[in-house]
Amino acid sequence: MTKKQKWDYSPAPESTDHIQLKNKYDLFINGEFVPSSDGKYFDTINPSNEKKIAEVAEAGKADIDKAVASARKAYDKTWSKMHPKERGKYIYRIARLLQERAREFSVIETMDGGKPIRESRDVDVPLAAAHFFYHAGWADKLEYAFPGRVAEPLGVVGQIIPWNFPLLMAAWKLAPALATGNTVVLKPAETTPLTAMKLAEIIQEADLPPGVVNIVNGAGETGKFLVNHGDINKIAFTGSTDVGKYIMKSVAGSGKKYTLELGGKAANIIFEDAAIDQAVEGIINAIFFNQGHVCCAGSRLYVQEGVADEVIAKLQKRMESLIVGDPLDKNTDIGAINSKMQLDKIKMYVKLGKDEGGKIHQTACSLPKKGYWFAPTIFTDVSQSNRIVQEEIFGPVLAIQTFRTVNEVITKANNSPYGLSGGVWTDKGSKIFKVTQDIRAGVIWANTFNKFDPASPFGGYKESGVGSEGGIEGLSGYVNLV
Amino acid sequence: MGTINIQKSKSIDQVNTQERVTRLFSRSIKKESKMQALYLALSMIDLTTLEGKDSEGKVKQLCYKASHLHHKHPGLPNVAAICVYPTMVPIAKKALEGTGINVASVATAFPSGMADINAKLDEVKSVVDAGADEVDMVISRGKFLSGDYDYVSNEISQVKDACGKAHLKVILETGELVTLDNVQLASDIAMEAGADFIKTSTGKVSPAATPPVVLTMLEAIRDFQTKTGKKIGMKPAGGIGTAKQAIQYLVMIKETLGEDWLSPDLFRFGASSLANDILMQIMKQTTGQYQSKDYFSID
Numbered sequence: 001m002t003k004k005q006k007w008d009y010s011p012a013p014e015s016t017d018h019i020q021l022k023n024k025y026d027l028f029i030n031g032e033f034v035p036s037s038d039g040k041y042f043d044t045i046n047p048s049n050e051k052k053i054a055e056v057a058e059a060g061k062a063d064i065d066k067a068v069a070s071a072r073k074a075y076d077k078t079w080s081k082m083h084p085k086e087r088g089k090y091i092y093r094i095a096r097l098l099q100e101r102a103r104e105f106s107v108i109e110t111m112d113g114g115k116p117i118r119e120s121r122d123v124d125v126p127l128a129a130a131h132f133f134y135h136a137g138w139a140d141k142l143e144y145a146f147p148g149r150v151a152e153p154l155g156v157v158g159q160i161i162p163w164n165f166p167l168l169m170a171a172w173k174l175a176p177a178l179a180t181g182n183t184v185v186l187k188p189a190e191t192t193p194l195t196a197m198k199l200a201e202i203i204q205e206a207d208l209p210p211g212v213v214n215i216v217n218g219a220g221e222t223g224k225f226l227v228n229h230g231d232i233n234k235i236a237f238t239g240s241t242d243v244g245k246y247i248m249k250s251v252a253g254s255g256k257k258y259t260l261e262l263g264g265k266a267a268n269i270i271f272e273d274a275a276i277d278q279a280v281e282g283i284i285n286a287i288f289f290n291q292g293h294v295c296c297a298g299s300r301l302y303v304q305e306g307v308a309d310e311v312i313a314k315l316q317k318r319m320e321s322l323i324v325g326d327p328l329d330k331n332t333d334i335g336a337i338n339s340k341m342q343l344d345k346i347k348m349y350v351k352l353g354k355d356e357g358g359k360i361h362q363t364a365c366s367l368p369k370k371g372y373w374f375a376p377t378i379f380t381d382v383s384q385s386n387r388i389v390q391e392e393i394f395g396p397v398l399a400i401q402t403f404r405t406v407n408e409v410i411t412k413a414n415n416s417p418y419g420l421s422g423g424v425w426t427d428k429g430s431k432i433f434k435v436t437q438d439i440r441a442g443v444i445w446a447n448t449f450n451k452f453d454p455a456s457p458f459g460g461y462k463e464s465g466v467g468s469e470g471g472i473e474g475l476s477g478y479v480n481l482v
Numbered sequence: 483m484g485t486i487n488i489q490k491s492k493s494i495d496q497v498n499t500q501e502r503v504t505r506l507f508s509r510s511i512k513k514e515s516k517m518q519a520l521y522l523a524l525s526m527i528d529l530t531t532l533e534g535k536d537s538e539g540k541v542k543q544l545c546y547k548a549s550h551l552h553h554k555h556p557g558l559p560n561v562a563a564i565c566v567y568p569t570m571v572p573i574a575k576k577a578l579e580g581t582g583i584n585v586a587s588v589a590t591a592f593p594s595g596m597a598d599i600n601a602k603l604d605e606v607k608s609v610v611d612a613g614a615d616e617v618d619m620v621i622s623r624g625k626f627l628s629g630d631y632d633y634v635s636n637e638i639s640q641v642k643d644a645c646g647k648a649h650l651k652v653i654l655e656t657g658e659l660v661t662l663d664n665v666q667l668a669s670d671i672a673m674e675a676g677a678d679f680i681k682t683s684t685g686k687v688s689p690a691a692t693p694p695v696v697l698t699m700l701e702a703i704r705d706f707q708t709k710t711g712k713k714i715g716m717k718p719a720g721g722i723g724t725a726k727q728a729i730q731y732l733v734m735i736k737e738t739l740g741e742d743w744l745s746p747d748l749f750r751f752g753a754s755s756l757a758n759d760i761l762m763q764i765m766k767q768t769t770g771q772y773q774s775k776d777y778f779s780i781d
Contacts, residue, residue: 007518007736007744012510118508277701278498313708321737330510427493447495 009323012330014117019104025056025193027063027217028200030070031210037062042217044193047114048327048336048371056193059216064185064225067214071156071183072231074211080153080181082209088139091178093206094199095132101202102126105195109167110327112194114336114372115290117328127452128171131470134454135175138475142180145472151479153181154257155233158226161196162239163189163338164293164394170196172469173236174213175454180478182234183212187226189239190219191339224250232256236477238295241392241418241463248466259467259477261295261459263392264420267413268298268449269403269435272306274425278447280314283398286423286449288322288376291337292396295464296421298449300389301378301400302409308402312380316361319376324365334396337372346374346395353379353388358399384415392418406431410438419461423449442468491670492705494662494698503693506737507730516729520764523728523756524551525559526746528586528717530754532567532593532685541570543781545577552761552778555768561757562746563616567592568609575613586616586651590641593655593684595620599637606644616649617641620684623658626668634668635675642676651679651717651750656695657687665695669702679715681752690720691752696731700738713742719752725763728756 024041026033036057043052059067079087098105105128106120115124142151157177161169166188177184188196200215216222220243227235227250234257237247241262251258268286270279286298303311327335337343354360358379367373378398382389389399403409413422422444424435436444442460445451452458452470459468467477511519529548531540544564551558563584564574574585587609591597606617619641625633642650652672656665672680680699683690696718703714716735722728728751735743743749758778766772 005518006741007522007732008515009509009511010513010515012512122508273493275493275495275498277492278495278502281498281502330508427495447498 009331011326013326013328014107014110014330016107016111016328019107021054021108021194023054025054025197025217027057027059027067028197028203028213028215029063029067030214031204031208033200036060037066042190044112044191046111046371047191047338048368050370053111054194056197056217058218059187059222059225061225063216064222064229067185067216068156068158068229068231070211071185071214074209075153075155075183078209079183079212084140084142084181087178087181088136090206090208091132091136091139091175094202094208095129095136097202097206098125098129098132098199102129105167105198107328108198109195110335113163113166113192114327114338116332116335117330118332119290124165124168127454128168131168131171131175131454135179139179142475142479145475146479146481149481151180151475151481154478154480155182156231157182157184157234157236157478158229158232159184159186159236160223160226160239161186161188163192164290164295166192167195167199169238170199172238176469176474177236177478178212180475182478185214185216185226185232187216187218187223190217193217227251234258234478237261244465257477259469260465261469262420262463262465263418264295264297264460264464265300265390265392265416265418266296266298266421266423266441267300267302267409267416267439268423269409269413269425270301270303270307270311271424271426271428271431272304273427274307275427275447276307276311276314279425280311280318282423282425282447282449283311283315284318284322287398288334288396289450291334291374293338293342293394294450296443296450296458298421298423299393299398300413300416301398302403302412303400305402305404312400315378319363319378322363322365322376324363324373324375325368334376337374337395340372342394343372343374346393346397349388349391349393349395350377350397353382353386353397353399356382356386356388358382358386358388384412390416406434410435413439417463420464421445491663491667494666496662496694499662499694499697503697503734506697506734507693509733511729511733517764517767519729519732520725520760520767521559522744523725523732523751524760525562526750527561527757528563528565528719528750528752529561529757530565530685530719530752532565532588536567536570538570538573540781541566541573542577545574545583547757547779547781548578548583549581551757552765555761555764558764562750565618565752568605568612571609571612571614584615585613586618587614588618588620588684590619592618592620593686595622596624599640602637603640603644606641610644610646610648614648616651617645618651618653618681620653620655621668621672623655626659626664631667631671635671638672638675638677649678650676651681651715652677653681653684653719655684655687656682656692657689662694662698665698666702669699670706673702673706673712673714677714679717679750681717681719683718683720683752685720685752691718691722693730693734697734697738700735704739713748715748715750716743717750717752722751722753723755723759725756725760728760
């Protein structure tokens with residue numbers, strides 16, 4: 001009837017004309033941008049093409065001292081004395097400014113970190129603004145969050161955040177700390193410092209009193225100075241379990257409080273009575289969201305035996321329709337791996353999975369030559385004793401096992417040092433209650449995955465962390481209740 | 483004829499189906515891919531008039547438009563078919579002679595389907611005798627909702643036999659089936675019973691073709707192909723009036739069923755006003771400017 005011609009989507013890149021980036025970013029201390037004391041700078045690159053975007057000042061010990069001193073002064077003189085309603089106004093202002101400049105922030109987040117613009121535009125930036133809005137509301141209502149108690153701020157808080165959701169994690173950390181009356185020294189991850197520096201500009205524009213928020217960049221060494229600083233009252237950290245353990249040891253006996261949001265290896269469980277097509281979407285979302293650079297990623301898939309063949313066949317087919325490539329293209333589903341170091345780690349685990357006898361399947365997508373890329377990958381024929389089932393890969397790599405009974409899958413799901421999140425897919429409500437109550441994890445999603453809300457606490461069991469972020473539980477990590 | 487094992491019809495989660503639709507519909511289709519999609523969508527239209535007041539003259543004009551979409555833009559494809567009531571079939575057939583455009587006729591007591599099976603079969607035979615290339619039948623929703631799936635299945639099989647060489651499109655009238663689970667089950671029944679196409683709606687009931695319903699039917703078609711190797715066509719009808727909607731549906735087909743279905747052989751839009759909006763978009767893409775609606779004939 002008609003001759004067939006293949007229909008491909010034309011490139012649809014988000015414009016970068018409107019963004020404002022400097023070539024050089026200094027430290028943000030005491031309300032001003034200042035160079036580091038020893039004049040050191042490091043490059044931040046775009047992982048999708050390895051091009052340098054900007055230079056960023058690296059904070060040394062003297063800079064951390066300066067930042068903590070400025071935070072202490074701001075705490076003593078202004079922020080802790082300010083009427084909570086006024087504090088709330090400042091936080092609302094940050095939220096509004098962030099919303100107004102949402103497009104610029106999403107483009108920069110995508111350039112600096114490699115995540116698809118669809119995600120930074122639809123998830124990272126709006127959620128970050130939502131966190132500021134939510135916590136702004138709490139600032140003058142803490143007596144309702146903690147009825148009958150007085151919530152006193154802790155003082156100066158050191159915050160260290162990861163590279164997978166740079167702006168969003170900054171918001172998760174800053175908003176509750178500020179709402180409860182603390183002042184902050186924040187250290188973004190060294191591969192993704194830019195949106196935090198843009199946030200510093202917003203904080204300046206919002207006229208926040210100098211020293212209330214200080215942002216210092218650098219790698220592990222800079223973080224150590226912050227963690228070990230004598231005038232810090234609390235460390236809030238999100239990142240790897242290894243660093244989390246180091247922090248616990250360092251602060252032991254110091255009187256410093258800490259909250260840690262660490263790694264995960266979430267079980268995503270598909271029962272045979274689940275809505276299969278939607279469960280397949282859930283698997284895709286659970287493991288391939290943000291290239292799998294998600295601590296709560298559903299990286300261990302358990303499929304009930306009766307539907308395993310169908311689910312895996314559908315999953316493989318669906319994976320082929322994922323668009324991997326230019327993160328700035330509005331149609332891209334999977335962007336670049338955040339750094340060379342992370343790419344090497346993913347490759348190491350995938351080789352390990354093959355060496356241990358796992359059956360690998362990768363999509364046939366072609367990957368760009370420049371930059372750091374990894375094709376969506378699944379492993380079958382693996383078991384609980386495979387390292388790719390036990391350890392966090394933090395990449396687009398899924399390990400699939402099958403199961404027969406509810407009790408079997410609960411046992412397997414709990415057979416992990418981690419306990420951050422989980423997912424369960426079934427049409428049966430009673431099964432949802434049974435499974436979610438028996439799995440030891442901080443967040444469990446039923447018939448959905450990776451849903452976040454500022455009002456909903458997020459935190460882990462076991463090696464996945466200490467304390468929660470978000471909601472009233474999150475606030476309680478930043479106050480002394482008297 | 484075949485009984486359907488209900489256990490085998492999968493369940494559908496409405497919330498997540500809507501989420502998937504939102505994600506598919508957020509694809510950004512620009513430049514060449516947009517132009518290509520607009521041409522493709524034009525070629526998939528079943529240009530439709532199904533009104534009690536339809537006249538011979540109106541049908542003739544519609545048929546002329548089907549093969550002369552816009553004289554200012556040569557090289558446009560023809561629409562796939564003209565869709566009319568049974569009494570208009572001979573007129574349409576004559577008017578479309580030599581154009582390669584099919585004549586589709588609704589039958590089986592359209593739109594309600596509330597008639598005796600023999601009356602329905604007679605109607606089908608008469609439209610096929612009058613030259614209809616395609617028959618759009620409606621299922622008995624009352625029987626379906628009462629759980630009499632065998633009746634629905636048998637009726638479709640008999641209509642299929644009565645169609646002879648004519649292609650059979652089975653209208654599920656999803657607006658009356660209410661749940662996506664029902665849409666899935668009705669799709670399975672229709673495909674098992676011999677449908678060449680499954681179609682959402684008559685256009686006489688609201689809601690007509692909704693995106694979650696279309697996605698559910700496409701997924702049913704995909705699973706049926708996996709199971710049997712047969713490729714069944716799809717026709718959303720009613721409520722699709724803009725080029726943007728049409729392109730969104732093309733994205734949905736491409737990412738659910740694949741390139742094979744991006745053809746009028748396996749996909750149709752049942753629409754009356756869609757063609758003009760697509761024409762406006764094509765002229766916009768070509769000239770860089772939107773033209774007034776007055777430059778596009780309303781037949």
